[in-house]
Amino acid sequence: xxxxxxxxxxxxxxxxxxxxxxxxxxxxxxxxxxxxxxxxxxxxxxxxxxxxxxxxxxxxxxxxxxxxxxxxxxxxxxxxxxxxxxxxxxxxxxxxxxxxxxxxxxxxxxxxxxxxxxxxxxxxxxxxxxxxxxxxxxxxxxxxxxxxxxxxxxxxxxxxxxxxxxxxxxxxxxxxxxxxxxxxxxxxxxxxxxxxxxxxxxxxxxxxxxxxxxxxxxxxxxxxxxxxxxxxxxxxxxxxxxxxxxxxxxxxxxxxxxxxxxxxxxxxxxxxxxxxxxxxxxxxxxxxxxxxxxxxxxxxxxxxxxxxxxxxxxxxxxxxxxxxxxxxxxxxxxxxxxxxxxxxxxxxxxxxxxxxxxxxxxxxxxxxxxxxxxxxxxxxxxxxxxxxxx
Amino acid sequence: xxxxxxxxxxxxxxxxxxxxxxxxxxxxxxxxxxxxxxxxxxxxxxxxxxxxxxxxxxxxxxxxxxxxxxxxxxxxxxxxxxxxxxxxxxxxxxxxxxxxxxxxxxxxxxxxxxxxxxxxxxxxxxxxxxxxxxxxxxxxxxxxxxxxxxxxxxxxxxxxxxxxxxxxxxxxxxxxxxxxxxxxxxx
Numbered sequence: 001x002x003x004x005x006x007x008x009x010x011x012x013x014x015x016x017x018x019x020x021x022x023x024x025x026x027x028x029x030x031x032x033x034x035x036x037x038x039x040x041x042x043x044x045x046x047x048x049x050x051x052x053x054x055x056x057x058x059x060x061x062x063x064x065x066x067x068x069x070x071x072x073x074x075x076x077x078x079x080x081x082x083x084x085x086x087x088x089x090x091x092x093x094x095x096x097x098x099x100x101x102x103x104x105x106x107x108x109x110x111x112x113x114x115x116x117x118x119x120x121x122x123x124x125x126x127x128x129x130x131x132x133x134x135x136x137x138x139x140x141x142x143x144x145x146x147x148x149x150x151x152x153x154x155x156x157x158x159x160x161x162x163x164x165x166x167x168x169x170x171x172x173x174x175x176x177x178x179x180x181x182x183x184x185x186x187x188x189x190x191x192x193x194x195x196x197x198x199x200x201x202x203x204x205x206x207x208x209x210x211x212x213x214x215x216x217x218x219x220x221x222x223x224x225x226x227x228x229x230x231x232x233x234x235x236x237x238x239x240x241x242x243x244x245x246x247x248x249x250x251x252x253x254x255x256x257x258x259x260x261x262x263x264x265x266x267x268x269x270x271x272x273x274x275x276x277x278x279x280x281x282x283x284x285x286x287x288x289x290x291x292x293x294x295x296x297x298x299x300x301x302x303x304x305x306x307x308x309x310x311x312x313x314x315x316x317x318x319x320x321x322x323x324x325x326x327x328x329x330x331x332x333x334x335x336x337x338x339x340x341x342x343x344x345x346x347x348x349x350x351x352x353x354x355x356x357x358x359x360x361x362x363x364x365x366x367x368x369x370x371x372x373x374x375x376x377x378x379x380x381x382x383x384x385x386x387x388x389x390x
Numbered sequence: 391x392x393x394x395x396x397x398x399x400x401x402x403x404x405x406x407x408x409x410x411x412x413x414x415x416x417x418x419x420x421x422x423x424x425x426x427x428x429x430x431x432x433x434x435x436x437x438x439x440x441x442x443x444x445x446x447x448x449x450x451x452x453x454x455x456x457x458x459x460x461x462x463x464x465x466x467x468x469x470x471x472x473x474x475x476x477x478x479x480x481x482x483x484x485x486x487x488x489x490x491x492x493x494x495x496x497x498x499x500x501x502x503x504x505x506x507x508x509x510x511x512x513x514x515x516x517x518x519x520x521x522x523x524x525x526x527x528x529x530x531x532x533x534x535x536x537x538x539x540x541x542x543x544x545x546x547x548x549x550x551x552x553x554x555x556x557x558x559x560x561x562x563x564x565x566x567x568x569x570x571x572x573x574x575x576x577x
Contacts, residue, residue, distance in 0.1 A: 191426040306451035310392065310402065329428065343424045345451075380408045380455065380507065383423055384449035 001316040004362045008202070009151050009179055009295060009353035010320055014245070015204040021248040022206075025241035033238050034229065041098040043111045043240050050247025052334035054211055057250040058177075058196065059187040066233045067243050071178040071199030072101040072291035074212040075145070077223040077234070078174040078195040079105055081214070082143035083115075085172070094119045095128060096338040101177055102145050103334070112150055116140075123292065125287040126155035126339050134165060143172045148180035148196075152322060152335040153286030154295025156184065159372070167192050172218075178202055182253035183260055183292045194218055200242065204355070205249035209242035241378050265293035268354050272296050273386045278367060279374050280387060283345050285322070294354040297322060299345030302384040303377040308350055311373040317366055321347030344389060394452060395486035401456035406463050414445075418506030420498055424549045425525070427495065431461070431502040435510050438472045446502075453485075453492040460465040460484045461499040470507050475498060491559040494526035499529065524566050526558025531569050538573040546570070 026250075031040035033047050051062040068074045079102075094106050096119045109115040112319065116134040121129050128146070137144070144166050149156045159175050164175035174195040175185055182203035186336070188196055200209035214220055214233060221254055226235020281301035300308065305321030314320055322336050331337065332346035341349070352366070376382040394402075411432035421500050422430030434443035442463035448562030460481050465473045478496035482488045488496055508515045520532030537552050538545060546566045550557040556566045 024499055176482055240478065302423075302449065304450050304454075306392075307402070307455065310399075310452050314403075343426075347423070347426050381449045382419075383449055 004315070004317045004358075004365055006322040006352040006354055006358065007367065009154075009351065010356040011201045011207065012204045013357060014206045015249060015252055017252060018245045018248045022241040022245040022323075025244055029161045033240060034227075039272035039333050041160070046244050047238060047240065047247075048383065050244050050250075053247040053251040055166070057181070057186065057254050058198070058213060059189050061216060063231065064188075064200055064213055064216055066214055066230045067238065067246075068210040068212055068234060069098075069200075069208060070210040070320045071176070071197050072210075074199070074210045075099075075101040075174075075176055075225070076105060077212050078214075079109075079143060079145065079199060080223045081195070081220045082172045082174065083109070083220075085134055086142040086217045088281050089140050091116045091136075091138060091142060091344045092141040092200055093120060093133060093136055093141060093144040094260060095120045095122060095127065095146055097122055097126065097150055097152075097335045098145070098147055098176065099151060099176060102147070104240060106145075112129070114259055115142075120146075122155075122338055124340055125360050126153045126285070126335075127287055127290075128162075130158065134259050137165070137169055137171060141169075141171045143174060145174040145176065146304055148177040149184070149292050150184065150286070150335060151179045152290035152333060153339070154353075156177070156180065156256040156292065159193065160177050161294040163192045163194075163280070177369075179292065179295075182250075182257070183294055185257065188213055188215070190377070200249060202206075203249050203253045205246040206242060208213040209239060210248045211246070226322055256356050261293050264354050264356055264358070267360065267363055268294055268352075270360070271352060271354075271366060272298065274367045275370060278371050281345075281384075282388065285339065285345075285349060293333065296352045296354075298350055298352070299341065300350070300374050301344045301389050303348040304372060305350060306369075306372060311371055311376070312366075314351075315365065315369045317369060320351045320353075322346060345384070392452065393489045394456075395487045398453055398456040398488065399460040401485065402452040404424075405448075405455050405459040407459065407466075408447070409445050410441065410447060410522045413540075414443075416506040416510035418502040418509055419449070419506065420502040420505060423449065425450065427498060429454065429458050429460070429498050429502045431499075431506050433465075433506050433510065433577075435470065439510075441465050441468050441470070441473060443539075450495065450498075451492070453488055453495040454498065456485055457481050457488070457499045457501075458496040465503065470510065473503060474507055476503060490557070491526075493558045497526065497528055523569060524555035524558065526562075526563045527554040529553050529555035534566060534569045535573040539571055543570065549556060 031043045033044035040115050051065050055062045110117045120133045123312045163173045172194050175193050176197045178199040181198040194215045196213040198211045201207040224235045285297040322333050336346045414432035417434040418431045430447045433444045445460040448458040478500040481496040481499045520530030523531050556563045
């Protein structure tokens with residue numbers, strides 16, 4: 001069965017060009033980039049080039065790029081650096097809709113290390129309540145960490161605006177740009193963020209490689225203490241093949257940014273309008289005109305997400321649900337809960353996240369599956385009768 | 391991914407006895423939209439208190455649908471006394487087992503059946519006092535406190551062994567720990 005992959009916010013297909021770029025570095029070009037000999041330096045030069053590609057994608061300088069193992073490590077390293085730089089400051093700020101890498105880390109710091117954490121709320125459209133954020137900023141704040149864009153809804157936070165306020169008050173600002181990278185323009189110089197996390201496998205590089213951008217001049221304490229690699233900011237021999245793959249992926253992401261915001265966005269909008277038109281009792285989650293171009297979070301009244309996913313799966317369609325049902329919890333996701341999406345559609349929320357590999361035919365196949373799928377599930381739902389909620 | 395048996399998948403894809411029953415003489419409802427799953431069970435019971443027809447409407451995940459479907463198949467032909475003895479394990483066994491985190495789906499079936507039987511017999515089921523701690527097995531804080539005090543339970547494992555609470559998805563284990571602590575303090 002042909003797979004229709006619309007779960008690109010979970011992970012992406014590793015691009016063929018990326019795999020091709022990586023292959024020699026698993027085999028004949030096994031040198032250590034730190035070695036003095038020409039053989040090792042061949043790899044070193046390639047890593048320098050990869051670092052430049054990454055820097056170009058986010059308008060950073062190459063020496064501001066630190067390679068890590070994943071987005072979660074980048075987030076942990078950023079938070080570690082911030083609280084080490086200001087050990088006397090005991091207040092942290094983030095939002096209620098962060099990825100677990102930040103959400104659970106901040107909860108851990110609150111519980112185990114005595115930090116006071118402000119979780120800034122969002123409104124019904126997933127927009128950040130900047131008033132609460134600004135009011136909570138104080139001399140005791142060690143770090144503000146906000147995701148650039150939300151993984152579930154695609155809603156984009158006002159990073160430039162918040163970073164500016166943070167800079168004015170000399171508070172460190174970190175952004176988790178794992179979902180935003182490669183989908184919208186990221187410019188660290190223009191926005192003035194201090195640190196930024198990104199992840200390779202969300203932009204068609206393989207899993208197991210991430211980046212932390214660290215602004216020049218920032219006082220930085222490494223999470224992994226070891227050798228001099230990454231300018232002393234992350235010990236451990238470089239993951240050469242993966243770094244080189246990520247470099248290629250960043251180069252491609254920059255080239256594809258236009259396609260992402262035209263053709264991919266059109267496909268997303270087409271899928272969205274088709275589903276809204278053909279299935280009643282359907283609503284889109286998140287601020288409509290301020291979302292990632294590839295993301296659609298859509299709720300179907302009176303049905304449950306896991307059931308929908310299973311029926312999509314029968315046709316090889318890959319998507320995600322807005323519930324944590326698979327983990328045993330019956331609650332909708334913390335993002336939908338924070339947005340106060342009504343239960344009637346929160347439980348039946350599905351996230352489709354596209355890439356430039358998707359086609360119009362695939363969107364049509366999703367619509368062809370979903371219309372009877374929702375009908376079938378509503379036919380057995382005690383909350384749906386005669387075409388509406390009861 | 392879903393760790394479902396073929397039988398669960400089959401009952402989800404082709405559920406038996408779906409739909410509202412207009413001439414039902416016993417109805418049992420459990421769960422709610424807010425909870426994430428709900429089941430409405432319809433029975434037709436004859437003058438000998440035998441279940442001659444059963445149907446259901448379910449909102450929930452695949453295992454909730456499959457458990458409902460299985461329930462209606464199991465109880466058809468049973469007397470109400472026989473049906474009253476049905477446990478959630480019987481539903482789970484019928485389906486070749488359910489993932490641990492989905493055991494509450496079979497509990498939902500058992501609970502709807504109890505309510506339908508009570509409905510037929512005109513008996514009122516009183517809501518349990520206290521707050522639900524374990525959603526999977528429908529166990530309240532007061533039940534845990536009683537069990538802790540009566541049996542000298544110390545750990546969450548003890549509570550799981552006694553009441554099943556915490557033995558499903560495990561989401562409530564922290565809460566159970568708090569309840570154990572509070573039982574000891576106030577005791």
